[in-house]
Amino acid sequence: MAITCRRFVQFGFLLLVIFIGLKFCLFVASFEAGVIPDFERPPGVEAFLPISALVSLKYFIFTGVINNIHPSALVLFLIICFTALISKKGFCSWVCPFGLLSEYLGKLHFRLFKNRLGIPKWIDYLLRTLKYFLLGFFLYTIFLKMPVKSIEQFIYSPYNRFSDVKMLELFTGMSMTTVVALLVLLALSVFIRTFWCRYLCPYGALLGIVGLLSMGTIKRDSKHCTDCGRCEKKCPGQIEIRQKDEIHSPECSACLSCVDNCPEENAIGFSLFSGKVKVSPQVLAVVLIVIFIVGVSMAKISGHWRNDITKQDYLGRLAQPVRLPGNINADIDPEKLMRMMQLIKAQRATLNKPPEEKQ
Ligand code: SF4
Ligand code: SF4
Numbered sequence: 091m092a093i094t095c096r097r098f099v100q101f102g103f104l105l106l107v108i109f110i111g112l113k114f115c116l117f118v119a120s121f122e123a124g125v126i127p128d129f130e131r132p133p134g135v136e137a138f139l140p141i142s143a144l145v146s147l148k149y150f151i152f153t154g155v156i157n158n159i160h161p162s163a164l165v166l167f168l169i170i171c172f173t174a175l176i177s178k179k180g181f182c183s184w185v186c187p188f189g190l191l192s193e194y195l196g197k198l199h200f201r202l203f204k205n206r207l208g209i210p211k212w213i214d215y216l217l218r219t220l221k222y223f224l225l226g227f228f229l230y231t232i233f234l235k236m237p238v239k240s241i242e243q244f245i246y247s248p249y250n251r252f253s254d255v256k257m258l259e260l261f262t263g264m265s266m267t268t269v270v271a272l273l274v275l276l277a278l279s280v281f282i283r284t285f286w287c288r289y290l291c292p293y294g295a296l297l298g299i300v301g302l303l304s305m306g307t308i309k310r311d312s313k314h315c316t317d318c319g320r321c322e323k324k325c326p327g328q329i330e331i332r333q334k335d336e337i338h339s340p341e342c343s344a345c346l347s348c349v350d351n352c353p354e355e356n357a358i359g360f361s362l363f364s365g366k367v368k369v370s371p372q373v374l375a376v377v378l379i380v381i382f383i384v385g386v387s388m389a390k391i392s393g394h395w396r397n398d399i400t401k402q403d404y405l406g407r408l409a410q411p412v413r414l415p416g417n418i419n420a421d422i423d424p425e426k427l428m429r430m431m432q433l434i435k436a437q438r439a440t441l442n443k444p445p446e447e448k449q
Contacts, residue, residue, distance in 0.1 A: 136160045321349075
């Protein structure tokens with residue numbers, strides 16, 4: 091039951107991510123063809139800009155300003171961190187599409203190897219530190235090494251302004267190195283369950299740390315538990331559940347597989363405040379969805395959802411240069427050419443203005 095409920099939420103978010111991704115692809119493709127689209131860029135695409143979100147967070151902490159370049163990156167980052175205060179790494183197993191992919195690759199692992207390819211515990215511990223090193227590197231670089239002035243320059247730099255486009259180009263124009271790296275990661279995730287999430291994802295590392303303060307935890311009742319071990323067998327976090335009454339591990343993603351696979355009633359469950367308030371999978375699903383809806387609505391109402399980058403700016407970044415053919419009588423629509431030249435002129439004028447004048 092818990093897994094069905096979670097799948098429903100996971101696929102719902104996956105559809106949303108696909109919709110946002112396709113809309114952004116159309117948005118970019120339209121500019122590349124020299125046409126200004128009559129629809130807006132989906133701000134949700136900024137969920138894929140975690141570096142920009144961290145930079146924006148520091149800028150917000152030190153200046154109190156939510157920048158207008160990638161405001162939704164910061165909003166989504168804060169929403170995701172907030173979910174960790176309720177459901178630990180619940181974002182990973184209920185919302186994140188990479189978490190979903192990782193789970194299905196894990197299923198393939200079970201089919202192929204019946205989980206026989208376990209790795210020694212000491213190697214597992216060693217590898218698990220990698221994601222914390224990656225997170226530490228980003229936090230150190232952004233929060234300790236970069237002064238606020240540099241943060242501001244980065245936020246308004248052409249690189250950061252169009253980092254959403256750059257991120258898309260990473261996928262649409264994949265180099266051989268990127269393809270090989272992705273294939274290696276996929277293969278490793280089949281051989282070693284949840285390889286990316288468990289060992290490399292810095293976002294997961296951050297949520298694991300924030301989740302240590304979580305109000306919600308998995309609680310085992312030793313009075314009802316028969317010590318059968320079925321929960322541990324299914325736990326993707328490889329947590330030794332039977333040795334604890336309450337799971338405080340940073341690897342717990344509130345996936346509820348342990349709850350779903352427990353044959354005893356009331357032996358294990360998800361609850362708030364150390365078992366005081368029991369939470370069913372359905373309620374947890376609703377809570378997570380509501381957190382996203384409320385967070386995004388608040389950002390929209392307060393004007394911190396859409397960025398201030400104009401369509402002319404995007405045109406200047408994305409429009410292909412017009413190449414006049416040797417034969418001047420070739421098929422050029424003079425009206426379209428004139429319109430494009432006017433737009434590029436307007437865009438150049440906007441780019442030359444300091445950020446505050448554009449607001
Ligand atoms: S303890 Fe339970 S909820 Fe936490 S990761 Fe393991 S199976 Fe999932
Ligand atoms: S599956 Fe249930 S009964 Fe079995 S060890 Fe886990 S909590 Fe105890």
